Amino acid sequence: MFKIFYYSLFQISIFIISTGVMANDETKIGQTIQITLINGIQKLDARVDTGAETSSISAINIQKFERDGKDWIKFDIAHPSLKKVETLEEPLSRTIKVKRHGGESHKRYVVKLKIMIREQAILEEFSLTDRKGYEYPALIGRNILSHGFIVDVNKD
Numbered sequence: 001m002f003k004i005f006y007y008s009l010f011q012i013s014i015f016i017i018s019t020g021v022m023a024n025d026e027t028k029i030g031q032t033i034q035i036t037l038i039n040g041i042q043k044l045d046a047r048v049d050t051g052a053e054t055s056s057i058s059a060i061n062i063q064k065f066e067r068d069g070k071d072w073i074k075f076d077i078a079h080p081s082l083k084k085v086e087t088l089e090e091p092l093s094r095t096i097k098v099k100r101h102g103g104e105s106h107k108r109y110v111v112k113l114k115i116m117i118r119e120q121a122i123l124e125e126f127s128l129t130d131r132k133g134y135e136y137p138a139l140i141g142r143n144i145l146s147h148g149f150i151v152d153v154n155k156d
Helices: 002-019
Strands: 032-037 043-048 055-067 070-077 086-099 105-117 120-129 138-140
Touching (some): 032 138, 055 105
Parallel strands (some): 043 138, 055 120
Antiparallel strands (some): 032 043, 032 105, 055 070, 055 138, 070 086, 086 105, 105 120
16 A cells, blocks of 8 residues: 555656646645535545545445436435535446455445635545545545645645
8 A cells, every 4th residue: 555655656756857847835735635515515624545546535325316317326425523414416427346455346436526625626526435434534536636736745
């Protein structure tokens, strides 16, 4: 896990050096960051994971339904760290299979959510999973980092 993390950081560093891109305070993020759901009103703390391709968010009561001939997902954003549960309905973007270390694979629904990181609005995919056993209700993967963010592990 750490090998992938450090390898990803190495690749990002090489990209910065080779392209001459310099990170400023708005694009530099640490191992954790606060995001805001634009569809809702909640601010969530998120863990940055350069090894994760797709971001994920803590969701329960996940239900697939049909609206206008298309698949939609109804779910509750819920986590012990949040003050309240928020119900959202979003079109299904795709379904992915996730295999845990040494465990069986299971499917996860993926929806596009609009979030704010600092002053930047981002529409990106999040897989839905119950993250109550994790410290952070959201995980930021490479799909969001590719919007111009640089990870600085020394930054909080």
